[in-house]
Amino acid sequence: MIKNVSLPDSKGINLFIWSSTDIVELESGVFSPIQKQLKSLHLYNVSNLINFPVLRESQIRTLKIQLAPGVTQFNAELLPATIEKIVLMATGITQLQVDLQEVIPMQNMKLFAFAHHTITGLSNDFMDIFPNLETLTFTDNIVSMARIPDSLFTTKSLLKTFVAVNNTFTSTFVQQQLFETIIENLNVDNGSVVNLAGNNLQITKDAVTAFSSINTTRKVVFAGNQFDQFFSAGEMFRGFEFLQDLDLSNTGVPKQVGLFRKLTVLRKLDLSGNRFRDLARIDIFQNLTSPLETLDLSDNIMMAIPKSESFTNLTATLQELILRGNKFHSDLLDVPDENSYPAPVPLEFTFPKLTRLDLSKTGLKTFKGSWTANFPVLRTLDISCNKFKQVTREFFVDLTPSLEVLVMEFCAESMQAAPKVHELAFTTLGNGSRSKLSQLVLKSGYFKTWILKYLRQLPAVTKTSLKWLDLSKNQIKYLDGKSLTGFSYLEKLNLGENFIQTIGPKMFSDLSNLRWLNISGNHIVSIQVGEFAGLNNLQLLDLSNNGLLNFGLGSLDSLKELTHLYLAGNNLRGYIGMFVDGGKKLRHLSLARNPFISLYTYPTGCVDRKDLIPLENLQFLYIDKAVSLYIDHGNEDGRAKLIAKMRATKPEPRDPYNFDCQFGIPLNGPDGTAPDNHEPGGFSEWMDDFLRLTVFDPTDLTTRTFVAMIPKCIAYNDKQVRNSTTNFICPIKDPKTFDPTAKKPADDNNS
Template identity: 25%
Template sequence: MWEPGVLQVHAALSWPRPPGRRGTAGQTPPAPHASTTHHRLAPRAFARLPALAELSLTHNGLLNLSCNALQGLSAGTFLGLRNLSLLLLHNNRLHTLHPDTFAPLQNLLELELQFNDLGSFGDVAESFWMLPKMERLNLCNNNLTSLRSERSLPASLTELSLCNNSLSGLDGDGPRFLQNVKWLDLSYNNISDVSSFARVELRNLTNLKLVGNNIDVFQVVNVSDAWTHNLDYSGLRLNRYSQLVDLCRLLGKSMRPMRSLSLRSNNIRNVSHNAFSACPPLLLLDLSRNRLKSVGCVREMLNASTQGQLKALVVEHNLLNGLRSCSQGQVLTQLRFVSFRFNRILSVRGWAFRYAPNLDRLHLNINSVAYLDRRALWGLQALTELRLDNNLLTDIYEDTFRDLVNLRTLNLRNNHVSVLFPGVFTKLGNLSILGPGREQPPPADQHVLQGLQNLSNLYLDGTVIERISHVFFTPVQNTLQVLDLMGNRIHYISMKPDGPPPFMNLHKLYDLKLLAQQPYGLGIIPPRFFKGLTSLRDLYLSENKILSVAPDAFDDLGQLRRLNMADSSNGMGDLPPGIFKNLRNLVSLDLENAGLRTLTLKVFGNLTKLRNLQLGKNELQTANSSVMERLVGLRYLDLRKCPLTCTCDNVWLQEWLNNSQVHVVYMYNYSCHSGERSFVYSFDTNVCYEDVGLYLFACTFPALLLQMLLPFLYHRTYWQLKYRFYVLRAWLGDRWRRGKAESCRFDAFVSYNSCDERWVLEQLVPNLEAGGSPAFRLCLHHRDFQPGKYIIDNIVESIHNSRHTICVISRSYLRSEWCSMEIQLASYRLFDELKDVLVPVFLEEIPERELSAYYRMRKVMLKKTYVTWPPETQAQQLFWAKLRMALAAGTTEEEEDGGRTTHGSEKDSKPVLESVGKIAS
């Protein structure tokens, strides 16, 4: 969990960062300096972290402080880290230190410099002598050959580790250069000069380690003022009986009480009777890492004084093959702790610990115990902790734990117990922690836990439980707080519950582990599976192949703070909406490799207190901005190995990564999964701010609208459009003719309908062309149109080659599209060219109401006077006279223009026609 003041970055500083990339403050962060031959930390590398208290930058390939290849530190490397208390520089290649490297670290408490190439203790002391608070310094595994230095060690330094160097003695400058050191480790050096200990004051030491040196410890004690009880006698080849006796005699001369005697790694093969009888009273005897095969009854190798004081006996990592029975006799009344871990013990006989009736803790774990006598633990009424895990036990009898009435912790895990006899835990009324091991208790038999009225922690991991019954937990339902069911065989294949919820009565349970069910995982989490767990705070479901989760599975977990569902991907995909709706107190959520494809508000919207969210190794291509905005408490986010895309959908994510206060793991290593080698935090977002959609709409909408309107227009306005087209052509043709001299071939163009053709041929043509003087030449369709031309071209040309246009109007004429076009073309000359060329002739009376539908004709009549064909014979002579007068109005004057003869003035045509109209009316 990320916390302010603590920076932990593991392999996160080696990101490929492009030059010139701006940070959140608008400044370019300094590029880390790297070289092909050595690595350094640049000056002021941490200048902007003044509140940092701990710096742990491990396992980085280039810039980390530990487990790297750093060969030097600049003078100003740690400027700004005034509050740093722990600095790890181990596992590098430092061979020298600048005198001012550590000067800014005025609050440094511990410095780790082990596993480097430092060769001069003087240079090291020069670099940290001014640190007023440093307490611990580790210089193990370097190349130090001497402790000479011009600078004294800080007065605050109490622990100094110099193991695994090449020191030959304590040759520091002055006898008091180690006067404040209380814990000194000189193990595994080449110290053979015993006299050097006489020149150094060591009286304040509380622990001195000399293991791995070619030195006589008895001479060291004789020449130095180091108190003998502070020496660690491990690894000094004290394996003979005479050496042990002499050592005890030497220790017996001490005026101070002896707290511990450590004889580890001395290759001791046996301990004879009274081997430690001459030793002063001991509190701790450690014989670990020797070659002991038997220790007897322990009391036999100690004297009466020692037996009365000994509190702890540690005989680990030896070759013990059994613990035999002890007869009645003197007991070690103060012995509280015995550990025989990491041996080869096959059997423990009855009354094996009779010598320690007040034993409090007994560790027999990590052995090969296959036989535990039912009386082996009898008499240990004071025992509170018993470790029997990692053995070969097969049977636990009913009275095995008969006398352990005060036992609080019992660990039987990783054994081969196949049967737990009824009542085996009945006497363990004070037991609070139980790990029964790989037995298979009947799931519905509550008698297995009978008598454990104070049990709080139950570890059933690694068993073969296939189903959980609420009845099984009945005896401990009011006390159980921690339940471990990891690595069992619990599996569900249906959403239909097969009984009451298994944990319905465990209202005090706060920690539940169900991870790694074998071999197929949980499969399905049924509805209300966790009902009743109203106090649960930690739930672990990782390493299960979950196919689906019921939407109400977590409804009762209102107090849940940590939920782990990592590595549960097995086709589950997205979580059902509302699954976390009641988890308002959730602080940590691990969904790594859970198969998630999207993040939705319906799933994550209520997690307002969430601080730690791990989403690595999922199928997320985009991150939902609404979800991140809702997670107001988020401080730690892991999106590693998600196929994030560098598209406009993730523009907000780029800005959020660069400006958010959330600690995003490996933020600068998130690469785009779109084919290009770019990174999510820096891909080009300019294209995302262009409103491409608007441009596309502006281009496509008119075309789409036109495509929709064309069929309608074609159906409703075909003739109107066609007519407009012809008018346009006529206008263009007329414009072309304006620049040329014109000669009218005809006096009048006759526009009529085929229904009125008889009247035209029998009345109009004879009377105007041959019936009087002057004679007029008329243009008729059938007679004067040029063959092979378009009809519209013939009409336009005839109108413009005629001085007038006679429109023979009848009801049939009004219904004709062609006639309507001809009158419109003639009207164009009337309205646009101010040429009075139109002569309307009505063959019949047409009422006003009928003409209202023909807006073109009505428009002409409002502008022009007209003549009507009378049915009476007497009036017909007047009709022809008026018509001749109208046609002759523009031909009274002769005008020669390019061989063209004009019979009248154009300006006279309108008055004459008007007079004719008056006569007709």
């Protein structure tokens, strides 16, 4: 049991129990020492837990149970009145039943989430135990019932968010009737969100009639359900005075004239994947007067944008137009030559507010910059994955000067499929005194080193404005001192996934403003002194997945501003002194997936801490399947603290790590490398897990001992965690003594 815990009144305990196969029951006595301070309980992969946890005497506010197949009943009577959020994912619960004589309604409950279950029984009054519920989610479940209660999702309160997504219903009757049942019995608040995506239910005439029950919503998502095509939809959206965001993607939406005319405040409309072919013949936009800002017509089979008055009216307010995956230059078009292909968007239209246009995967066989003449404020243009056979000298002529981002991923599957690029093609890109082009993406084109020679002919004004160049996934094999001359204003350069083998002398000497350099996924085996000369402002360097064998002594000392260094997935067999008098600002260092980082070898399985002493500002050290370190140099109490951080990978069978300590969001991707969109100092969405350590003097290595701190972590036996008092950073379990096949110790004092 947990004992001897003392925290300030303002502190609450978040308790995480992860991959604990020894836990069968969680009775109230287990939590008694902390029941007044227990704020949340998270149970993950507790495969042998057979009973719902007894928390009635606690003051817990959040309960999350995930991967607990032995928990087969939802016992609401075991929860306290303080509970606010309940999340149940992949448990063994098959029925949601409740006895209102046994359960006191949970007045504080705001969120109930139920996901990844097989449901065979539901009681009519289940939702009555949550009288003030605001958010209800029901996702990725299998519902195996002949009939479902009408009140399945009926709540006493007005919901702010209702999500029922990607569920499977085994009964044909349920599939035909449930959509109507759900809509008709929902209680939603003004400005609420209703999401019913991906349930493969039929939207019948009766269901459309029931739409009035949710006409106060702000956002509606019906994607992945199917409209019955054998009825007239009529005015299905009558009374939706607040609806701003409507997603009807992949629904087979009825193709009827004036379908959206009643939506007066609609700003975002998704009609992707509905096999629209000719919107001029059946004008679904007729009499649409709302100030539409985003229109998604992607993945249809349109060969042209209709030249209708209705579509013309939309152009006045549209800011984003997404046409990806249509057939604008279909082989069915009768054109005498390449120059005769029509513009994908009629040249008669003017889009005064359009900032983003997506024409990727639309079958375009040619492109003309003049097609963008009527987009005076266009900032982002994506023409990726089309069928360009060549990029001619006229390709970019008259491209709108407002353009800031041009994305041209060629998606070439072979050298033969790659487009031919005229050597003067880029001389007209951004030509003129007003060029704003800041980002250029030329991926997957089988381009070799010559592409940089062609790019050096960009107009001077474009070279000045260009800040981000992406040439990843090409065939570039070498770069010399001239390859990157003239790009002194670049701040980001992506050369990842090419075939570069060496970094030539002075290769980057002209890139004094570069902050972000990705050369991962190449074939660089050695880095020597002087190869990064000139990168005086570089903050992030990604050399992961290169097969690197060694670094010259002090080879990275010249990178005085470097804060992020990613070396994951190489062949480094020891931490080499790439820094001798440098690395003073380095905060993030990834050494994951290198041969010297190993769970069961010693001492080659560890990193010598003395090598890290010069890196005085190092905060995060990412090591595969082992601990990582966080050093906080600015605590109010004047003490520095180390935080050991383990990558949050899915637990493997017999995984020895038996704790889960949540601690915010890290600054790297889940594999220890930098995401493509990583900004130094920014954040990704990947969550990670941490174990705290306490350090009184960061320069005294002997004081660095692991101490599990109750507010953030419960470990099943802290003796297993106290191992890092030597000069080595090793896995959590000391490889000198740890037997990975040994049974975990049974110790009631450290449960």
